Amino acid sequence: xxxxxxxxxxxxxxxxxxxxxxxxxxxxxxxxxxxxxxxxxxxxxxxxxxxxxxxxxxxxxxxxxxxxxxxxxxxxxxxxxxxxxxxxxxxxxxxxxxxxxxxxxxxxxxxxxxxxxxxxxxxxxxxxxxxxxxxxxxxxxxxxxxxxxxxxxxxxxxxxxxxxxxxxxxxxxxxxxxxxxxxxxxxxxxxxxxxxxxxxxxxxxxxxxxxxxxxxxxxxxxxxxxxxxxxxxxxxxxxxxxxxxxxxxxxxxxxxxxxxxxxxxxxxxxxxxxxxxxxxxxxxxxxxxxxxxxxxxxxxxxxxxxxxxxxxxxxxxxxxxxxxxxxxxxxxxxxxxxxxxxxxxxxxxxxxxxxxxxxxxxxxxxxxxxxxxxxxxxxx
Numbered sequence: 001x002x003x004x005x006x007x008x009x010x011x012x013x014x015x016x017x018x019x020x021x022x023x024x025x026x027x028x029x030x031x032x033x034x035x036x037x038x039x040x041x042x043x044x045x046x047x048x049x050x051x052x053x054x055x056x057x058x059x060x061x062x063x064x065x066x067x068x069x070x071x072x073x074x075x076x077x078x079x080x081x082x083x084x085x086x087x088x089x090x091x092x093x094x095x096x097x098x099x100x101x102x103x104x105x106x107x108x109x110x111x112x113x114x115x116x117x118x119x120x121x122x123x124x125x126x127x128x129x130x131x132x133x134x135x136x137x138x139x140x141x142x143x144x145x146x147x148x149x150x151x152x153x154x155x156x157x158x159x160x161x162x163x164x165x166x167x168x169x170x171x172x173x174x175x176x177x178x179x180x181x182x183x184x185x186x187x188x189x190x191x192x193x194x195x196x197x198x199x200x201x202x203x204x205x206x207x208x209x210x211x212x213x214x215x216x217x218x219x220x221x222x223x224x225x226x227x228x229x230x231x232x233x234x235x236x237x238x239x240x241x242x243x244x245x246x247x248x249x250x251x252x253x254x255x256x257x258x259x260x261x262x263x264x265x266x267x268x269x270x271x272x273x274x275x276x277x278x279x280x281x282x283x284x285x286x287x288x289x290x291x292x293x294x295x296x297x298x299x300x301x302x303x304x305x306x307x308x309x310x311x312x313x314x315x316x317x318x319x320x321x322x323x324x325x326x327x328x329x330x331x332x333x334x335x336x337x338x339x340x341x342x343x344x345x346x347x348x349x350x351x352x353x354x355x356x357x358x359x360x361x362x363x364x365x366x367x368x369x370x371x372x373x374x375x376x377x378x379x380x
Contacts, residue, residue, distance in 0.1 A: 293329060
């Protein structure tokens, strides 16, 4: 195919054919089948579309997986669910087995869990477990390593007895005080090993399960389970809409935990923070991560007052406007600014950066400065 024909072919695939494209270029083979798959979705108003038949949809899903890379498949699937109302078809096991699983599909299945028929439940759980395991492989070990490292650094004894001195770290910290004439280092700052038990931290994940936070709920459940596996941390998982549910007991199985959520409904952050206040045992050793878009449906003034009380008590609090990888979230800028004024940094975080965030918070570093160093926009 010469260069002119290749250009015409590409434009034909982009424009979608018909009288408006002005190309009069015929597609053949895989190009024609790729074009038909896209036409079924994006030209459904003037073409045959997918119809209401599950077999048609399954064949179509197979076609897009054949002709497009996985990143494109996920976008096209999302468009199909929104444009053509394919959610109902997910209740068919054949349809569900044909879909390429991702976090957003898991969120969709969790929102439909109460209406999924018995014949589809096992397939749905397999899909959810597969996505959970993929995310765990990618994120769990980095999170555990970051948290354990931060606990060790936070626990170092700065006034150690002689038998508690960590000599390698002490020497490295004092190399600038090397005395050439004596061929020795003057240890102006001694670093000791942390005492066992001094590293304990309480981490409370307080997660908004309203519909707009669906993918954040999925990531929070998986990362919460990874945190719970670190013995030096007592992790609590609380989800809320207008009611509050404590899912801490399910943290050993993130799939069961996710099926224990109830996506949708309103938002009462104030009630959730009130419950979390009751979980705080030692404020100075507690980290509270509020994951919410901050659109408060309850008492906003009380919510801010509770956040202020938690901060005054010594709790380290961070507000994540989203725990997701989709970019800038929609959130309530007024509540975000009010929390920022109280010293609670508010920003969106990707799952890949969550381990670093937890390490910075546990070490009591300036979290807003950490976020700025990662080019994360912090609400002000």
